[in-house]
């Protein structure tokens with residue numbers, strides 16, 4: 001979730017870079033330092049709770065992303081396929097299994113530690129379950145399952161909260177206590193949650209600046225930097241709080257200066273198209289993909305991908321007054337754990353609140369959780385908003401599924417369509 | 432009444448299978464005003480609750496190879512399996528318009544998201560995502576599940592216009608216990624004498640259970656067991672295999688026939704697991720919801736959609752199927768793009784390898800037409816099994 005910083009580096013970026021490499025360093029020296037390692041997932045992660053046990057947090061999805069950005073995943077995926085994984089399944093899983101098969105060398109070139117516990121927080125994706133069963137098969141280590149029910153009717157029920165809390169009490173916390181030898185201290189959890197909530201306030205402030213014209217941020221390509229600390233191993237830390245304070249101040253300066261988003265090529269000159277984007281980005285050609293937008297003056301003003309680790313902009317905050325219930329609510333509320341009608345409502349809200357010209361869906365081959373149903377999302381948004389929507393297809397970390405020429409063509413005709421729509425032409429679809 | 436022949440019984444099943452308009456279920460509903468029909472997708476829903484609400488549970492297993500999917504394809508990318516698109520096709524062509532509700536079990540993200548699509552596309556049908564626990568402790572997953580069952584019971588009562596009583600539920604559990612016992616008997620019969628119960632027949636018989644009222648299906652199985660036992664059929668020198676991976680999108684009937692024609696007797700499978708989800712009778716004493724929950728948590732079969740808490744237990748059910756049916760190998764037949772089945776497969780393959788059980792794997796779609804490659808692969812497998820056993 002945190003690509004290498006663009007060419008123009010703000011201090012928030014430098015800070016994040018240091019946070020990420022610090023975490024990798026700690027992972028690499030875990031055995032020497034006598035620290036236990038917990039592997040877990042990004043959506044619905046329990047970082048504040050994990051921190052209560054002084055254990056380290058390894059996130060296989062982030063390793064896959066970082067390896068994707070470094071163009072290492074193509075080889076890893078092929079290795080996993082050679083070892084029996086199907087070409088049809090999620091490439092995050094195969095990138096991880098391939099990396100392990102090739103010696104488990106992490107994105108920064110050092111060996112990653114074997115996990116002591118697989119914390120299978122099963123939020124918003126069935127593949128997570130198979131992924132960690134496969135890892136358990138390999139490592140033979142203990143697994144703690146946290147089953148987070150799906151919001152099938154678009155709401156969180158008391159039964160769901162009670163179930164998640166019961167699992168935290170009966171399954172997750174006892175296993176973390178046993179693993180770490182540290183007794184669970186709920187006051188420590190409260191402190192972590194309070195820090196999270198403060199960072200979440202600043203994070204939301206940053207996201208919502210995209211309502212301005214011009215938007216001072218890109219809420220997708222830039223957004224993936226901004227979500228880094230709060231979605232991963234840093235939520236609940238003082239570092240994350242500092243990061244978002246710093247970021248907020250930087251964005252405030254950009255607003256004061258009337259600047260648009262920062263891009264790998266420097267400040268974006270003029271905002272021509274305001275887009276909402278649904279779906280994760282492609283990581284292996286992240287820069288090329290971004291360039292296709294900023295070169296044409298397209299700014300993403302809101303994205304759903306930046307909500308996979310929580311919908312803070314919809315009002316959710318981690319709550320120290322109700323620590324376990326708040327963690328449960330957090331897990332239940334992540335974007336891909338919301339039903340399709342709720343996802344469509346959210347996108348419609350973004351289209352209106354952020355005065356977008358259209359919706360772009362980047363449909364990811366790997367990810368049924370995001371992708372199944374996106375063509376209906378597209379139709380519904382066009383119908384409800386009267387704005388044009390477009391559809392491109394790529395993959396997360398499999399370079400075989402990123403076709404730059406196709407995507408560029410599709411985007412160019414989409415931007416033309418937005419122009420035509422502005423000029424009052426009849427609706428048409430680019431996809 | 433004279434006893435019907437196997438061919439006559441199977442002709443009835445085939446007609447039900449071919450009928451993509453669900454005429455029998457429509458007729459059942461029209462017979463008595465106020466009856467409800469509740470559709471469900473794979474892999475499992477507690478059909479007892481629907482029956483107890485005076486309803487007919489109707490398995491919706493996609494469109495097979497006879498349905499032309501035109502509109503359904505417009506809703507899905509090429510890299511998503513076929514069952515959701517043919518199910519949408521069934522919906523938009525009005526073939527499911529008589530359903531009062533549609534249940535989407537928590538099997539995978541595709542069917543999960545389809546539940547939301549149904550809400551938008553077919554607002555007159557009550558669509559419900561049906562969650563099951565992945566935690567198997569009575570005081571954790573059990574409590575959650577009993578409450579979920581309670582919610583479903585309320586929904587069904589509203590649709591039926593009358594409460595779903597404990598007595599009705601116990602009655603339904605009894606009927607389904609009987610039905611599952613018969614399903615197990617049919618499977619055991621086929622495993623004993625596979626030449627007398629070809630898999631295409633057993634498959635059609637089980638498919639009939641997706642659309643018929645439970646008692647009628649039970650009667651049909653009894654009739655089949657008697658007729659098949661009496662029939663004199665030639666015994667072939669086939670290898671014995673278990674099919675795994677086909678628990679959701681169904682293979683075309685031709686694929687099942689092709690496997691047998693190529694020299695393999697299918698002696699167990701995981702098609703339509705809902706028919707024998709509970710391995711033993713569900714208790715008919717005490718709180719019926721608690722009984723259903725206990726059966727789910729502690730007595731149900733394994734499949735990729737279910738979390739396996741114990742690493743050592745992964746593949747145990749498949750190995751038990753192999754042992755019980757005296758199979759000599761496993762064929763992984765998996766729908767293309769089926770994440771749960773395809774991610775599960777390597778773990779099952781390792782478990783089989785540890786027990787020295789050979790296997791092969793291929794993929795299909797419900798409308799696969801080309802059977803030659805599958806026939807060749809299965810034929811080679813059958814031959815190699817014979818060679819190994821001779822060695």
Ligand code: SF4
Pocket residue numbers: 090091092093124125126127128366367368369370396
């Ligand atoms: S299917 Fe999607 S959400 Fe699940 S692990 Fe893969 S990329 Fe992540």
Ligand code: SF4
Pocket residue numbers: 512513514515538539540541542679680766768769770771772
């Ligand atoms: S075939 Fe597999 S991926 Fe497709 S809906 Fe069924 S379980 Fe899901």
